Amino acid sequence: MSEHALVIGGTRFIGRHTVREFLEAGYAVTVFNRGDHENPFADEDRVDHVEGDRETEADLRRAGLDLSPDVVVDCIAYRPRDVHAATDIFADADAYVYISSGDAYGAERVPKREGETSLKDCPVEAATDDSPETYGQRKAEGDRAVFAAADRGVNAMSIRPPVVYGPHDYTGRFDYWIDRIETHDRIVVPGDGTNLRHLVYVADVASAIRTVAEEGAAGEAYNVGDGHVPVLGEWVELIADACGVDVEPTFASERELGTVGRSLDDFPLYRDYPHLLETSRLRSLGWEPTSHEEALAATVEEHRESERTGRDGPDRETEERLLDVLGTVE
Incomplete structure (x- = not known):
């Protein structure tokens, strides 16, 4: 049995x-x-x-x-x-x-x-x-x-x-970034892209x-956490590769975001202080993490099959106003 x-x-x-x-x-x-x-x-x-x-x-x-x-x-x-x-x-x-x-x-x-x-x-x-x-x-x-x-x-x-x-994530946090990256050539990334969150x-x-x-x-x-911990700017690149698209990130400071009534914390996955978990105890039991390439391929595939577009981030209209302020929209 x-x-x-x-x-x-x-x-x-x-x-x-x-x-x-x-x-x-x-x-x-x-x-x-x-x-x-x-x-x-x-x-x-x-x-x-x-x-x-x-x-x-x-x-x-x-x-x-x-x-x-x-x-x-x-x-x-x-x-x-x-x-x-x-x-x-x-x-x-x-x-x-x-x-x-x-x-x-x-x-x-x-x-x-x-x-x-x-x-x-x-x-x-x-x-x-x-x-x-x-x-x-x-x-x-x-x-x-x-x-x-x-x-x-x-x-x-x-x-x-x-x-x-990953697939079936109902929170919309990761969907926000997939949707923006897959749908638009230019996106706003909070800070300087070095925000680190496991x-x-x-x-x-x-x-x-x-x-x-x-x-x-x-x-x-x-x-438990991913084997490699990308900073947010690197996540944008990894997601773009998984989606098969090119995207131009525009990094925005707290002051610049304030011009459209937004702040760094308004963006999903942003965290001011680095958040990193030691995972050697779990690895000692024989556990190994999945590569980002494999994980993101499955995540993007399921996202495309869903109707999720993400939530709790700046709407596209606000993002475009900021891109215009920063002089990146033609």
Whole structure:
């Protein structure tokens, strides 16, 4: 009989790729979620679906009793109490893997290292919040719940990805850049193009989850990120190559962006302070990242098939006004 993986979440982005990763490794998989989104595995014989709300402990406990999974992957634990409940319910599983975040780190260090770089504090009011401002705090407290569970004998571990990109990314952050680069000859890039922010390809997150479930140590956190960390200007070049187009980036300072009522932080993926995760701990388990050429080919292909154009960035009209101000539009 094949091993059984339970994926809490599992139909949208990271969870979707995680289900595929475990399937291809020979596991039977059950997806647990509320069923609010289309199930891409509805016709897959080795994928079952159990409907329930992960924030309702009785639903999750019922799934645990009915399924007794070998591996549990928690894609949608957004509050510390979610992790405390899951590590109790699945205490007898061979592995429980919590998807944390690189945003859990509280100190700006280059690089950020597991067990060395401090995590964010999480006061009580943040632990029960659901706003973006407390996301990193809640993920950090979820990590602490994993460590506490491991101290009780649970084989619980966590994965810390930075911003994730790839096929089926519903956030629109990476789509913004693909759409601009593929659609326009000239685009605005914030700053001088040297902004450094670690990203990670979604399929690599999925493979890291399985690697940690199979080879990881209880109570450990594992950073996961691309093998090479391009600066933003280099990302523009890499995406243009993947799209098969030429693009002319125009770099704009905070002062120049201010002339059209915009700032550096308005652009997706911009981060003022460098964000780099050390990934040697995960690599020591035998994990390897995908090349950017392969990752971007798959990402661009799926983007073209979707209707996504990106969001949360300056609209094209504003961008063209700035290009005109900077004297780059004929």
